[in-house]
Amino acid sequence: MNITAITQLEEEHYQLLLDADPSKKHVDDYTKRGQVFIISDPKLVGIMVLIPTRPDTLELVNIAVAEASRGKGYAQKLIAFAFDTAKKQGIKTMEIGTGSTGYEQLHLYQKCGFRMTWIDRDFFVRHYDEEIVDNGIVLNDMVRLSIDL
Template identity: 60%
Template sequence: MIRLLHSGEALPMNLLLLADPSERLIRDYTTRGACYVLEKEEKVVGVYVLLPTRPDTAELVNVAVEEACHGQGLGKKLVLHAIQTAKQQRYRTIEIGTGNSGVAQLALYQKCGFRMVSIDRNFFLRHYEEPIFENGIQVIDMVRLEMDLEQ
């Protein structure tokens, strides 16, 4: 079951930190967006944040699934839920960004219907104090994807 995190309920910081190593940035965007959690057997095992950015546009940020639950299709379930939620909230566009080395994430987002639109060069160098590595590659650039929800 995927649900909106209740007001006053603690953020699942352990999960959020899997997708974003900056607690400072996480606290910033979770105050501006809506945090949704995926529960399995009454335990929170997945999370995403839907963040209004511009008129008619939302960004899907910080999609994360507990490592023990990888390979069960839960990430896809979260992404599809976010798309449906954005449609229900009458957004026209949903965006998502991921690091240049996030091969699995890029594949997942495209399978869910997102299309690459741009690269934010040096994003991770500008916004993170410590270098981030994924798949043995330094994460430097943000690959931006989006989906038109009015199709």
């Protein structure tokens, strides 16, 4: 298993990123502003993007693991790597946001130590042109979580 930074996105990277965020416009925006890391074992199994948002704060804006590789701890390894990376940069707080209907994601993030901080009501209605359905429910709200490092 290997986690590395990348600066150029290939089609396989986009496929994973767009699985977690269906807006290519949003993905292009935050990948240009952030650090992109991939996890390989030995082939690509996951990806994440970290961006600075405020002084001493880093946001994990996208994390995705290939469907065939889910449930094997890759997302937890990426998150642990994100924590280590943030600490080395002197970051004090890590944030993440996810859809309110993403039960598996909410479970994972809390298992990794994130705590819910607030709900951004109608986030997905305001920021996405197309309706998003997740777990059979129309996605409206984003749950914001954070952890002090």
